[in-house]
Amino acid sequence: MIKYLMKRMGLMFITFIITIFLFFFFIKLMPDNFVPSPGVGNEWYEQLAEKEGWNEPIIVQFGLWIKNIFTEGNFGYSHIMNRDVSEAYFKKIPASIKINIVPYFLSVPLAIIIGVYAAIKKNKWQDTVISVWIMVFISIPFFVVAVLSQYFFYWKWHLAPDYKIATASEFTELGFWYGISTYILPVIVLTVVSIPGMARYVRAELTEQMTLDYMLLARSKGLTQKQAVFGHALRNALVPILPGIFIGIIGILDGGLITEKIFRVDGTGRMYLAAFNGRDYALLMLINAFGQFLTLTSAILADVSYTLFDPRMRVGSGKLS
């Protein structure tokens, strides 16, 4: 088990270094890497060039970049914010978590409940209604749902207090409850669009489990449909789903670009767009590296949780890779 994990992490680490280097290499190929700001003068340029090795080959620069991270905790200098990028970036994470966490913890149980309900009522009208709803929300792009909800709930029907979430200054000016109430619309939209994918998965898994022989045995030994489903089928159906739930927790850290653009959340997603529009390469490098780190971490976490939840994996773990 430990050996398998070590091997897995080793491979992940190699992948991580290679992809990060690819990002770095590509960013260094950009033609306008240095934009001298007027008034700052050459001294600043000299300093950074010395520190980040701008006159060296790219591979040496990459080494220096990593060295600076470990020795000074310095991920580079952002020219749109005029400070260290990590300082600016990691400060934005709480705002992203704030908007993502409630929809996440609402949508997971709701999705399981809805999926189970649809599976139990398979081919009845309740299932049809849920299937249509799932189909619609899986198909329509999230940004369309979000923008239309803004239009109808704020502009047309005046149900929401605002179409974007309150900023810190609005919180103090207009009161805490007003600030919280602006979160209701985005939270509902995010919840509604994140349920269908998972609900469909739960429904498919559970329907499959319900056709298996052990369910027949459970029914024939006298359990009711309900007891059989909740006592036996649901457990097995949730095994492949649980890792996804764990990965979702890591996803909370990563602010969605669309959510943050549409609802004006001052989080990491908006910072990504700012870095993109401002051509802030140091910031882009950090965000991409951090995003890659999160992705690979969640992949490892998924592996671990598979072995935790599925005994079959534990036995044959050595053969996986």
Added chain:
Amino acid sequence: MMNINKKDLVLVYEDDKEIVDVSLESKRIGYYQDSWNRFKKNKASFVAFIIICVIMFFVVVGPYMRGYDLVNEDPIEASRLGNLVPRIPVIEKLGIFDGTKTIQAGKQFLLDMYTNEMGQGIILSGMPQALIDNPEDPAYADVNMLEVVVDHYKYTNYISSYKPERYYSIISQNEINGTNNDPLAEVKRTLNQEEFDVEIKNNTIIDILQILETQNPDDPDKPFFQYIVRINQFKSSLGTSDPSSVYFWFGTTDKGGDLFTDLWLGARISLIMALCVVSINAIVGLTIGSTVGYYGGVFDLIMDRLVEIISSIPFLSLLTLLTIRFGSATWVIVVAFTATGWIGNYRTGRMQFYRFKNREYVFAAKTLGASDARIMFKHIFPNTLGYIVTGLALSIPIFVFTEATFSFLNIIQYANVTSVGMLIQKGQAVMMQHPHLLLFPAVYISILMIAFNLFGNGLRDAFNPSLRGVE
């Protein structure tokens, strides 16, 4: 023991007749015929298929249906026709998309419009009767702004050719500040002799406000005339004096372009690119995947590592880096989508060929001396086709979805076309004043996505023979 008279036993056939299999009476149905039959039975998918066909028709024909190209011919005149609300023939009788709009405007301006000859029939409802009877009605003394329902086409014609919306506010500003701004500046056109002759010929001039005579630098004998006039906007730009005969089905954009045309142009670019990307991904991915799956060995091990690294590159990073470096030309977008996009097809191809290569019929073909290429194309490929086609049908909506999302986020910005995502993004910015700019593209993309997904699901079920008789 029964007593059977041996004489009762008769041979079923004569010695000279041979028993042969009787061929089946029923019609033979092949795999594809069967799939098609079952696909037709799935109502939702079949309707989705028809919707896709209709959308395809409009994508091909739609941009040419209106024949309206004022935006490119004369952008300034076109922008005066910007943000018109939708009006669709026939449907307008139901009271929707009838070109009416609720607007807010100054009391004096509306009163003037209601009473003067040019403004007849513009205000449809909302004008208080008391105010019409007595413009000085004391009940309305403090009211400056009124909300009325207007025929937006006539109203736009009125404010762009006769009297601008700000006419009275400019006059009162002048009184307060002592400035001398021309209240009619927005509708005045200065024409030279040639332009004037054309407008006279077309009979579009409402009135001539001023004629300026200046020295002609080329020929001092002939004077040089400039005419300051007001012209009928719709008549001069669209060639019709009656605004109620003008139909912009989906309304116009802020620049005065026809939204109907723009929407189908945007749809066309994303669908062409979808086909492009999907076919490149399919060709590259399936070729590599099937070869790897069929031959396996060291090649498989190397590709496995390579694919793991490539597939771990986040698409967002790839797309942003490429667009920063090379801009948003269509080929850049295609490269971004194909760079990691082929992995999915690679996996499908590898898995399918790996699965089928040890089947008995493949051994049989091998024993008969068939070459590898023949086995791959003739024997294995047809078996995997249903699976592959379904994958491709489902990857078109995924592309459209992703492309629209990133053009909504302004990460993809085409230079000379407006994709549907960009239309939605522009519509979102003005959704309070001009909701039609948001609603039409949003409804289009929603319908397209639902239709494609239903169609793909239907295909998947139809190509899966094991589901036969279950539904």
